[in-house]
Amino acid sequence: MSILAVDNLEVSARIGTARIPVVSGLGFTLQRGSVLGVVGESGAGKSMIGRAIAQILPQGFSVTGGLSFLGQDLIGMPAEQRRMLLGRDIAFVPQEPLSGLNPVLTIGAQIDEHLARLGIGAKRARRDYALDMLNAVRLPRPADILGKYAHQLSGGMCQRVLIAMAFASRPKLLIADEPTTALDVTTQSRIVELIRDLQRSEGTSVIFITHDLRLAADISDQVLVLYAGRLAEYGPAKEIFADAAHPYTRCLQLSNPSVHASRIGLYSLPDRMPGISALGSIAGCLFGPRCPNVIDACREKTPRAVSVGEGHDVACIRSDLTARIDPPLRQAIDKKPYGASLLTVESVSKTFSMTSGIFRRTNFQAVRNINFTLQQNEFVGIVGESGSGKSTVARLLCGLETATEGKLVLAGRDVTGGDKVSRQHQRAHIQMVFQDPQSALNPRRSVASIITQAMEAAGQATWRDRLAKAEALLHEVGLPSDAALRFPSELSGGQKQRVNIARALCRAPEILVADEIVSGLDVSVQAQLLNLLLRLRSERSFSMVLISHDLAVVRYLCDRVFVMHKGEFVEAGPTADVFDHPQHPYTESLLAAVPRDFVADAARRDRRNGISPADEIV
Amino acid sequence: MLRSVFRSSRVLIGLTIVGILVVCAIFAPLIAPHDPNEQNLVSILLPPAWSEGGDPSFLLGTDSLGRDVLSRLIFGARVAMTVAVLASLGAMIVGAVLAYIAGYFGGRIDALIGRAVDVWMSFPPVILSLILMVGLGVGLRNVIFAIVAVDWTRFCRVIRSEVLVVRRKDYIAAAQLMGFSHPRVIVKEIVPATLPLLITLLSMEMGIAVIVEAILSFVGMSVSANTPAWGQMVADARQTIYEAPWNLFLPIFAIFLAVLGFNILGDGLRRTLDVRLIARGRT
Ligand SMILES: Nc1ncnc2c1ncn2[C@@H]1O[C@H](COP(=O)(O)OP(=O)(O)O)[C@@H](O)[C@H]1O
Ligand code: SF4
Ligand SMILES: [Mg+2]
Numbered sequence: 001m002s003i004l005a006v007d008n009l010e011v012s013a014r015i016g017t018a019r020i021p022v023v024s025g026l027g028f029t030l031q032r033g034s035v036l037g038v039v040g041e042s043g044a045g046k047s048m049i050g051r052a053i054a055q056i057l058p059q060g061f062s063v064t065g066g067l068s069f070l071g072q073d074l075i076g077m078p079a080e081q082r083r084m085l086l087g088r089d090i091a092f093v094p095q096e097p098l099s100g101l102n103p104v105l106t107i108g109a110q111i112d113e114h115l116a117r118l119g120i121g122a123k124r125a126r127r128d129y130a131l132d133m134l135n136a137v138r139l140p141r142p143a144d145i146l147g148k149y150a151h152q153l154s155g156g157m158c159q160r161v162l163i164a165m166a167f168a169s170r171p172k173l174l175i176a177d178e179p180t181t182a183l184d185v186t187t188q189s190r191i192v193e194l195i196r197d198l199q200r201s202e203g204t205s206v207i208f209i210t211h212d213l214r215l216a217a218d219i220s221d222q223v224l225v226l227y228a229g230r231l232a233e234y235g236p237a238k239e240i241f242a243d244a245a246h247p248y249t250r251c252l253q254l255s256n257p258s259v260h261a262s263r264i265g266l267y268s269l270p271d272r273m274p275g276i277s278a279l280g281s282i283a284g285c286l287f288g289p290r291c292p293n294v295i296d297a298c299r300e301k302t303p304r305a306v307s308v309g310e311g312h313d314v315a316c317i318r319s320d321l322t323a324r325i326d327p328p329l330r331q332a333i334d335k336k337p338y339g340a341s342l343l344t345v346e347s348v349s350k351t352f353s354m355t356s357g358i359f360r361r362t363n364f365q366a367v368r369n370i371n372f373t374l375q376q377n378e379f380v381g382i383v384g385e386s387g388s389g390k391s392t393v394a395r396l397l398c399g400l401e402t403a404t405e406g407k408l409v410l411a412g413r414d415v416t417g418g419d420k421v422s423r424q425h426q427r428a429h430i431q432m433v434f435q436d437p438q439s440a441l442n443p444r445r446s447v448a449s450i451i452t453q454a455m456e457a458a459g460q461a462t463w464r465d466r467l468a469k470a471e472a473l474l475h476e477v478g479l480p481s482d483a484a485l486r487f488p489s490e491l492s493g494g495q496k497q498r499v500n501i502a503r504a505l506c507r508a509p510e511i512l513v514a515d516e517i518v519s520g521l522d523v524s525v526q527a528q529l530l531n532l533l534l535r536l537r538s539e540r541s542f543s544m545v546l547i548s549h550d551l552a553v554v555r556y557l558c559d560r561v562f563v564m565h566k567g568e569f570v571e572a573g574p575t576a577d578v579f580d581h582p583q584h585p586y587t588e589s590l591l592a593a594v595p596r597d598f599v600a601d602a603a604r605r606d607r608r609n610g611i612s613p614a615d616e617i618v
Numbered sequence: 619m620l621r622s623v624f625r626s627s628r629v630l631i632g633l634t635i636v637g638i639l640v641v642c643a644i645f646a647p648l649i650a651p652h653d654p655n656e657q658n659l660v661s662i663l664l665p666p667a668w669s670e671g672g673d674p675s676f677l678l679g680t681d682s683l684g685r686d687v688l689s690r691l692i693f694g695a696r697v698a699m700t701v702a703v704l705a706s707l708g709a710m711i712v713g714a715v716l717a718y719i720a721g722y723f724g725g726r727i728d729a730l731i732g733r734a735v736d737v738w739m740s741f742p743p744v745i746l747s748l749i750l751m752v753g754l755g756v757g758l759r760n761v762i763f764a765i766v767a768v769d770w771t772r773f774c775r776v777i778r779s780e781v782l783v784v785r786r787k788d789y790i791a792a793a794q795l796m797g798f799s800h801p802r803v804i805v806k807e808i809v810p811a812t813l814p815l816l817i818t819l820l821s822m823e824m825g826i827a828v829i830v831e832a833i834l835s836f837v838g839m840s841v842s843a844n845t846p847a848w849g850q851m852v853a854d855a856r857q858t859i860y861e862a863p864w865n866l867f868l869p870i871f872a873i874f875l876a877v878l879g880f881n882i883l884g885d886g887l888r889r890t891l892d893v894r895l896i897a898r899g900r901t
Binding site for chain 1: 786787788789791792793794795796797798802807810811
């Protein structure tokens with residue numbers, strides 16, 4: 001039985017007097033108890049689909065077309081009747097967990113209100129019910145959580161509260177918008193498991209929106225790939241991932257690194273998806289400007305979705321050639337011979353003593369007895385879940401924190417003490433690329449001023465010198481030179497991260513410390529940045545300490561990896577060895593949390609068939 | 619950013635009121651029709667010129683010693699504006715410098731400054747300034763000192779919590795890694811981020827300083843008796859409240875106008891500067 005039938009759905013935005021379709025011509029049906037994954041880069045219109053179904057569109061957006069839920073027309077039905085359905089039969093978990101919760105009410109009060117609205121239980125019974133709900137999503141100490149406010153919980157906890165609330169009414173349809181983005185693998189797999197469990201036990205249908213194809217393939221029955229608000233490909237999840245028919249799907253797959261596959265190159269999709277205002281100016285296939293298979297015929301008219309298999313539709317006129325799109329060769333030049341040892345970390349520990357009041361102190365050991373060395377041109381990775389102490393290691397290396405025990409030797413000089421001379425030495429040799437470009441770039445400075453801040457600190461440099469230097473660095477990181485005079489708020493996430501990298505390169509450091517620099521970015525942007533780092537290494541020669549909760553990213557870039565758990569390195573070794581044959585149970589659990597790798601399967605199969613000449617450099 | 623500030627009607631109204639008062643204060647000897655202390659014992663308690671029995675040469679009437687009320691109001695603006703500007707600047711400098719140090723360095727120094735603020739704020743502010751004035755004696759300089767000594771905490775507390783937010787941004791750490799010294803990080807990265815808040819607090823504080831000065835001069839604890847001040851005029855007018863209610867009403871209105879001007883200005887600045895700041899920081 002079909003729960004939801006979508007036919008020729010169009011969501012359009014009113015811009016001035018014009019109506020511009022953000023989502024257009026979309027159709028699919030969702031069967032009872034099945035999971036539909038919706039995939040695409042950010043801005044593809046994924047959230048719009050979810051919001052159109054749940055009827056919570058932003059101001060100025062309108063929906064046309066067929067949208068029927070259990071045979072009832074969602075668009076035409078009276079508002080009163082729709083309100084009865086939403087929140088009860090159709091539950092929605094919004095993309096930003098904090099925006100879904102009221103900041104001035106406790107979690108308990110909100111759940112209670114929600115349950116009261118659903119008409120569940122008497123006041124007394126509702127509290128017990130709420131506790132059960134929180135238990136079901138495996139939140140620790142639910143009774144405490146009821147008394148807290150949203151801002152006192154982590155993102156993952158808020159997400160779980162919202163999921164618990166969504167499931168409270170035993171909905172027939174759950175729409176989850178990026179419920180796992182920006183969570184570490186362990187939390188992510190816990191949430192996926194939860195949705196899957198509840199889906200199985202209640203027979204709920206789920207629309208799972210994500211930009212992570214691998215995750216979508218893992219959790220879904222069907223997958224819908226969206227490009228610029230149009231259907232690119234729709235079909236059975238496993239089939240799409242084993243045998244992508246649309247070039248966009250294939251390119252997304254090839255730009256996603258894999259934890260298990262040996263190191264083939266990453267496909268780097270050029271540019272960005274056009275924004276709504278640019279859509280009108282593209283003739284024919286909207287993916288044309290970025291498509292490796294584009295020919296003149298593609299520009300003549302918008303390709304219609306055609307069937308290429310049972311329940312498998314593709315909007316491409318040359319889908320038979322899609323499988324021939326190859327991952328690029330991983331150039332031997334990627335890898336430079338190691339040089340002398342640059343950095344030695346010996347039994348370093350860091351204990352924070354937190355002052356509460358003038359005399360009271362509590363101690364917390366964030367990093368415990370870590371050891372490693374780093375050679376010239378070597379890229380090492382540090383993985384672990386959030387809170388394991390990875391960022392503290394980064395800050396210790398850069399000299400933003402001082403070690404409480406142990407020794408740090410950098411380029412022949414002991415810099416453990418953190419005195420002024422050591423700090424200067426550190427600053428000349430190590431620079432950091434920060435995690436969140438939003439917080440790492442001063443919104444009041446222009447890009448050129450940010451990038452050349454080191455010259456400002458050294459004094460003397462004129463603005464003209466700085467501008468020239470900034471333009472050279474922008475060129476190196478692949479940004480146009482007119483970006484120099486823009487402000488961070490005028491850049492996209494990927495562009496901000498490039499500025500972040502350019503700033504770190506300004507003093508030509510020998511070591512870059514990069515803390516989660518691609519988390520939360522689209523795979524296509526991530527691939528561009530990862531390839532940028534490899535290119536920079538071959539051009540400039542530097543070493544890198546890459547900190548990430550994404551094991552695949554570390555596998556792609558790093559030769560050696562350290563697995564960090566509760567402040568300690570629990571496992572270390574060459575990346576391939578550690579990820580293919582983990583020794584420590586914690587490493588195993590991290591690897592187990594990664595969704596199964598259909599992409600790697602596909603790549604391997606291609607190699608077997610001799611289609612893809614992916615080479616391996618290990 | 620500046621353009622949108624001047625497009626706000628609140629800012630414009632506030633600036634107009636404050637501007638008029640400042641002009642009165644600066645050019646008092648030129649504008650005032652009489653010497654504010656000149657006594658005309660033949661024409662005491664004259665009503666304003668337009669009412670019955672008024673004298674056109676005393677536009678707003680005279681007080682119980684026959685002094686021209688308009689001239690006294692205009693000269694009174696001198697004390698009010700001097701105190702408003704200097705005392706709030708002083709309070710801002712003391713409070714903000716301590717706030718930047720506490721918020722930026724954190725740890726023990728922060729705990730110490732925080733504790734000092736708490737202790738300080740546990741005294742009722744008006745009582746504290748009265749005690750200070752009794753100890754110091756009257757005089758413009760002492761009034762200013764007393765207000766600074768009481769009100770720096772207001773700045774310190776608010777700005778410190780703002781500094782804590784900015785301090786956690788990665789661009790602060792980045793500036794350190796680029797080789798900026800601590801004072802330079804504070805001046806170049808943190809102060810600009812807190813500037814809108816600083817400006818807003820400053821104009822609010824000016825309104826508060828006007829009130830505090832009026833209270834002090836009302837109880838005779840501000841400037842010496844031969845310098846006209848609005849609070850003093852209110853105090854003087856109490857005895858003749860039935861014969862000459864306007865003598866009481868006019869200085870109160872002047873105080874009200876000054877406070878209103880500063881508050882509207884502060885509110886307008888808060889709306890234009892702060893909102894943009896928040897929107898920029900979050901998007
Ligand atoms: N509140 C809004 N106002 C105007 N345009 C919006 C708004 N929200 C999203 N859009 C636009 O709608 C398009 C689809 O966005 P969205 O559904 O959020 O994409 P996704 O979820 O795939 O990242 C994008 O071009 C985006 O810029
Ligand atoms: S229709 Fe042409 S441009 Fe569009 S995806 Fe297919 S091959 Fe590429
Ligand atoms: Mg979205």
